Amino acid sequence: MxxxxxxxxxxxxxxxxxxxxxxxxxxxxxxxxxxxxRDYSWIEVALKRGVPDGRHRLILYVLSRYLVNVKGLSTSDAIEEVRGFLDRCCKNYGNCSKVYDSWIRNVLEKVKTGGWKPWTLERVKEKDPDLYGIIVKVLGGPEQAKGDN
Structure with missing residues (x-):
């Protein structure tokens, strides 16, 4: 150099x-x-709307990391946010199967310890195209999913 x-x-x-x-x-x-x-608005939309499928993956790679490492929420506050997200998944899409609080708490604690940031939409597209398709539909199509940066 x-x-x-x-x-x-x-x-x-x-x-x-x-x-x-x-x-x-x-x-x-x-x-x-x-x-x-970085534009996190798409994550807020996903939190508010829920998703029809891919809840565990979205929590693991995006929501947990956003809530504790970007928004700086405590574990208990982040659990409440995730519970609200899961309630909206059930109400809006009929995706009501149980996600255990112990799993949510473990994920939140691990991502907080690791300091990991949420995946961008571009990274979701690259690593998990199925989840990307779900997210884009929830956001209202590719033109609405401007958080690709």
């Missing part, structure tokens, strides 16, 4: 970007600047 920076400013910049990409393949997890720009 030092050699590239001796050559030119552009070469230095390109080498620095390449280094950062090697060190952090998912920049959403490595940059405070990205965190400030």
């Amino acid at each position: 030092a050699e590239a920076c001796k050559e030119s400013r552009d070469a230095c910049h390109q080498e620095a970007e390449a280094l950062l990409k090697r060190l952090c393949p998912d920049p959403g997890f490595c940059s405070l600047a990205n965190e400030a720009r």
